[in-house]
Amino acid sequence: MNQPSIQADIQAGVRADDGIEKGGLLLQVDNISLSFGGVKAISNISFDVKKGEIRAIIGPNGAGKTSMLNVINGFYHPQEGKITFRGKERISMRPHEAVGQGIARTFQNVALFKGMSTLDNIMTGRSELMKKNMFWQMLWHGPALSEEVEHRTRVEDIIDFLEIQHIRRTPVGNLPYGLQKRVELGRALAMEPSLLLLDEPMAGMNLEEKEDMSRFIIEVNQQFGTTIALIEHDMGVVMDLSDRIVVLDYGKKIADGAPEEVRNNQDVIDAYLGVPH
Amino acid sequence: MDVLHKILVAPFIDMAAAPDFLMQVLWEGLVSGVLYALIALGFVLIYKSSRIFNFAQGIMVVFAALTLVGLHEKGVPALLAVPLTLVVMFVLAVAIERVVLRPLVNQPDVILFMATIGITLFLIGFGEMIFGGENKVMITEQLMIPTGAYTFEPFGGFLLIEQKDLTAVVGAGILVLVLLVFLNRSKMGRAIRALGDDHQAALSVGISLSTIWVLVWFIAGIIALATGIVWGARAGVSFALEVIAFKALPVLMLGGLESVTGAIVGGLAIGVLEKLFEIYWGQPLMGGNTETWFAFVFALIILLFRPQGLFGEKIIERV
Numbered sequence: 001m002n003q004p005s006i007q008a009d010i011q012a013g014v015r016a017d018d019g020i021e022k023g024g025l026l027l028q029v030d031n032i033s034l035s036f037g038g039v040k041a042i043s044n045i046s047f048d049v050k051k052g053e054i055r056a057i058i059g060p061n062g063a064g065k066t067s068m069l070n071v072i073n074g075f076y077h078p079q080e081g082k083i084t085f086r087g088k089e090r091i092s093m094r095p096h097e098a099v100g101q102g103i104a105r106t107f108q109n110v111a112l113f114k115g116m117s118t119l120d121n122i123m124t125g126r127s128e129l130m131k132k133n134m135f136w137q138m139l140w141h142g143p144a145l146s147e148e149v150e151h152r153t154r155v156e157d158i159i160d161f162l163e164i165q166h167i168r169r170t171p172v173g174n175l176p177y178g179l180q181k182r183v184e185l186g187r188a189l190a191m192e193p194s195l196l197l198l199d200e201p202m203a204g205m206n207l208e209e210k211e212d213m214s215r216f217i218i219e220v221n222q223q224f225g226t227t228i229a230l231i232e233h234d235m236g237v238v239m240d241l242s243d244r245i246v247v248l249d250y251g252k253k254i255a256d257g258a259p260e261e262v263r264n265n266q267d268v269i270d271a272y273l274g275v276p277h
Numbered sequence: 278m279d280v281l282h283k284i285l286v287a288p289f290i291d292m293a294a295a296p297d298f299l300m301q302v303l304w305e306g307l308v309s310g311v312l313y314a315l316i317a318l319g320f321v322l323i324y325k326s327s328r329i330f331n332f333a334q335g336i337m338v339v340f341a342a343l344t345l346v347g348l349h350e351k352g353v354p355a356l357l358a359v360p361l362t363l364v365v366m367f368v369l370a371v372a373i374e375r376v377v378l379r380p381l382v383n384q385p386d387v388i389l390f391m392a393t394i395g396i397t398l399f400l401i402g403f404g405e406m407i408f409g410g411e412n413k414v415m416i417t418e419q420l421m422i423p424t425g426a427y428t429f430e431p432f433g434g435f436l437l438i439e440q441k442d443l444t445a446v447v448g449a450g451i452l453v454l455v456l457l458v459f460l461n462r463s464k465m466g467r468a469i470r471a472l473g474d475d476h477q478a479a480l481s482v483g484i485s486l487s488t489i490w491v492l493v494w495f496i497a498g499i500i501a502l503a504t505g506i507v508w509g510a511r512a513g514v515s516f517a518l519e520v521i522a523f524k525a526l527p528v529l530m531l532g533g534l535e536s537v538t539g540a541i542v543g544g545l546a547i548g549v550l551e552k553l554f555e556i557y558w559g560q561p562l563m564g565g566n567t568e569t570w571f572a573f574v575f576a577l578i579i580l581l582f583r584p585q586g587l588f589g590e591k592i593i594e595r596v
Contacts, residue, residue, distance in 0.1 A: 073481065099483030111478035113471045115535075123464075124471045128483035130464045187482060 032081035114173030125190030297434025310548020335522020342505030355419035366498030415509030533586030
């Protein structure tokens, strides 16, 4: 493994040059409310994500965690509130605009292009970064060719990093679940995001796979300096990985802070264990 | 024994006896095959990117041809009418995306399929309103498509190749080649495949649904115009042309709905085989007119052995 070169490579291309110092404010979510018809999925939630940290969003099922991610990457448009990402304020945006600003994500139930190979899947992550025009692309020559080669190199680095060389050419539909999750992470990494959203990256994994995935998440965060916001149900993993945790319950924020604080917060304990009314 | 002889031996004796005629039959089959392949290609592109079976592909052919001829009737020079028609097809693609597809995003596939039937009916009415319902003649000469014929004398026989057929084959070949390179070599091509697989995931990597949909419908429009010119030159431009879309169905069954290669190979194979069957088996043994059903029967037999078609994607789901 040639990690130093990956590091240099990816850092060079990372849109981490967003002018924000480590520890500075990357994402600010203000008073977001989202409802579907009469159902309130999120009510009046505010929190922030700082550059370079691993931020966990936890809460019981139906707390509105995934809805929150969907709001951040533009799948859902909240009725109220505003989002400030990299200093730019916006109320709602389309998903590909969020990508353009440097937000990548993975999904709770793996969302890969099942008929395509691992390599092609990860290559799609480069879509937004490939800028050469269609004319050159059609000729498969000149700038477009060197561009494709350059992006392939980056993708190969990511494949090395995630230790999935052996399945490069395999259609991902045929892969076991744990590996699919890893390919999905690879596709998100290929986007060289400044904010990486992971929706239950360890769901349905065995212990060994969880350990691998934890290791990748930490390495991505520490080596590439990628800011990560993740949803996870495995409390052990969450407490170990994250710098700060926000806890949601029934669409409301009930706690926010370092793992220690959250662990001892009475509201959080009640939400998870239930409380007699 | 006599029947077996008629089916298994006699046709081949006929072929060997008049190789020049066989070549003529093969050529005619090839020309039809090119057209089937073009239409099937329009279906495949849209299906690949959106899982929509576009019932309107046939009427798009008619609409493109009518627009071209109609513009020329209004006094627009033929060579200017072609780019103008392309503009119209682009506007049509944008309109379909905005008015029909976008509001129906995430609806079941069959709803979108029915929506394309709606598009078909709309285009029939709209086309008749603007261009009238009577048959028109394709402006072959004005488009500088040669109309003469080459004659050859292979094996001491006679072979006639019409120049417009030759132009059609060469033109379609170039179009398909450009399209293939575009689909396989560009990020747009990858985006088109990705979008067909998983909308949500495609959105999350920055592929814009609306851009790609407009793009594929526009490409389908270009293909429709090419098909319209070629078919119109052979058979005139009328709404009856719409039924050639059904000719593409067995091609799709044979080639697989997702495969560009399948559409091309399937189209050519069906064009050639149905012509051969008609001439050597259909006419002497069954009184002819086998071309209407041969392709379907042939495709069904192939499907018995390869349910995903010859080139379809075989996706193994882990459950």
